[in-house]
Each structure stands twice: as C-alpha cells, then as structure tokens.
Amino acid sequence: MKIVIINYGAGNIQSIKFAIQRLGYEAVLSNNEDEIRNADKVIFPGVGEASSAMKMLKYTGLDKVIPTLKQPVLGICLGMQLMCKYCEEGDTKGLNIFDVDVIKFNDNKKVPQIGWNQIENLKSDLFKGINEKEYMYLVHSYYVPINNETIAVTNYGLKYASALQEKNFYGVQFHPEKSSKAGSQILKNFLELNNN
Numbered sequence: 001m002k003i004v005i006i007n008y009g010a011g012n013i014q015s016i017k018f019a020i021q022r023l024g025y026e027a028v029l030s031n032n033e034d035e036i037r038n039a040d041k042v043i044f045p046g047v048g049e050a051s052s053a054m055k056m057l058k059y060t061g062l063d064k065v066i067p068t069l070k071q072p073v074l075g076i077c078l079g080m081q082l083m084c085k086y087c088e089e090g091d092t093k094g095l096n097i098f099d100v101d102v103i104k105f106n107d108n109k110k111v112p113q114i115g116w117n118q119i120e121n122l123k124s125d126l127f128k129g130i131n132e133k134e135y136m137y138l139v140h141s142y143y144v145p146i147n148n149e150t151i152a153v154t155n156y157g158l159k160y161a162s163a164l165q166e167k168n169f170y171g172v173q174f175h176p177e178k179s180s181k182a183g184s185q186i187l188k189n190f191l192e193l194n195n196n
Contacts, residue, residue: 003027003191004039006066009056010078012047012177019177023188031060041191042069046078050102050142051090053078067095072193073169080164080171081142089142097169100147100161109157112141117154119162119174124151126163126170128189134182136162136174144173 005016007029020027020043027043028035036042044066046053057063066073066083075083084094087102094102105111116135119127136154143160146153152163154173164171170190176183 001025001040001191002038003041003043004030004036005043005045006036006062006079007031008053008060008062010046010048010053012045012077012175016043016045016076016177019184019187020191023184023191025191031062033061033065036062036065037069040071041193042066042071042073043190044073044075044079044083046076046080046082047139048078049090050078050081050087050092050094053082054090054092054094057082057095063095067097070168072190074190075169075171076177077140077173077175080173081140081144083164083169083171084144087142098144098147098149098164098166098171100144100149100164102142102144104142105156112139113156114139117156117174119152119154121153122151122163124163124165124170125193126151126165126172126186126189129185130182130189135180136172136176136183137178138162138174140173
C-alpha cells in the first residue's frame with residue numbers, strides 16, 4: 001500500500017510517519033502531484049498558522065490537487081481546518097471540501113485548548129473499535145461548529161466537531177499520532193478503509 005503524507009512545510013510530519021511505521025506501514029513524504037494522486041491513502045497534516053500554510057499550498061499548487069483526490073484523505077488538526085470553507089485565523093479561504101467555517105474559541109475558555117479531551121457521538125468506520133468518550137490529544141485555538149459532516153464531537157465549554165467526513169475526505173481536529181492506543185487504532189482504521 002502506498003501512503004503519502006503531504007509535505008508542504010507544515011510541522012509534525014515526522015511524528016505521523018513514525019506512528020504509521022509503528023503500525024507496520026511505510027509512508028512517503030511528498031509534495032509531488034503524481035505521487036500524491038497515485039497513492040492509496042493520503043494524509044494531510046498541519047501544525048501552525050492557517051494563512052501561511054495556505055500560502056505554501058498555493059505555492060506548490062496543492063490547493064488545486066487536494067480537493068480533486070479520489071482516494072481516502074485524512075486531514076489532521078490544521079489539515080482538517082484548511083479543508084473547510086474558511087478559517088478566521090489569518091482571514092483564510094480554505095479548500096472548501098467541508099462546507100463549514102472555522103472560528104475562534106471565545107475568551108470564556110483558556111485558548112488554545114491544549115491537552116487530552118474526550119470524543120463522542122462517533123459515526124464512521126474511522127472509529128471502528130473506539131469507545132465513546134475516548135481521550136484524544138488536542139492543541140488548537142480555532143474550532144469547527146457541529147454541522148452535517150460531523151462524525152465526532154468534543155466539549156470544551158461548547159460542543160464542536162472534532163472529526164468530519166465528506167465522501168472520501170476525513171478530518172480530525174485531534175492528533176491520532178500523539179494519542180495512545182486509540183489514536184493508533186484510528187490511524188489503522190484509516191489505512192484499512194476501502195478505496196471507493
């Protein structure tokens with residue numbers, strides 16, 4: 001199986017690669033369009049600031065490539081947020097894969113949300129074998145409101161979408177590569193999804 005992690009200058013790529021290796025698979029880091037299109041599975045990571053990450057995607061032309069991919073694609077953290085329509089961070093127009101905007105947490109809560117929090121209302125094969133209220137690791141100041149594409153919810157003063165799915169595109173706000181046994185299981189489930 002050919003697994004490509006999109007390499008567009010965003011952080012945290014190596015830890016995802018190591019998490020996949022621990023599952024017994026090899027992943028390639030690439031920003032090459034042909035290599036990405038020919039992969040069986042694509043992981044779109046992201047740590048950092050939305051507008052500068054989007055600039056890097058545009059610079060490599062990947063902003064045009066990612067929304068047209070037909071195989072399973074997993075956006076992680078900022079990767080998921082960039083797959084949305086718009087992000088308040090840096091007034092950033094997203095890839096418009098998920099029909100929802102990303103907005104900033106209000107000041108009632110400590111921002112960014114850092115640490116372990118629960119995921120619930122799990123829907124999708126991505127969460128096969130995962131218990132309701134499993135803990136996942138999150139670091140973010142912006143969130144996606146609950147919408148029609150929500151497949152997991154987290155509560156941080158308000159309930160928000162911590163995972164999304166639209167056809168072959170999946171997004172998780174949390175970091176499965178940092179998260180315990182459950183995070184590994186979610187990555188494994190993604191790698192075992194059928195390409196259809």
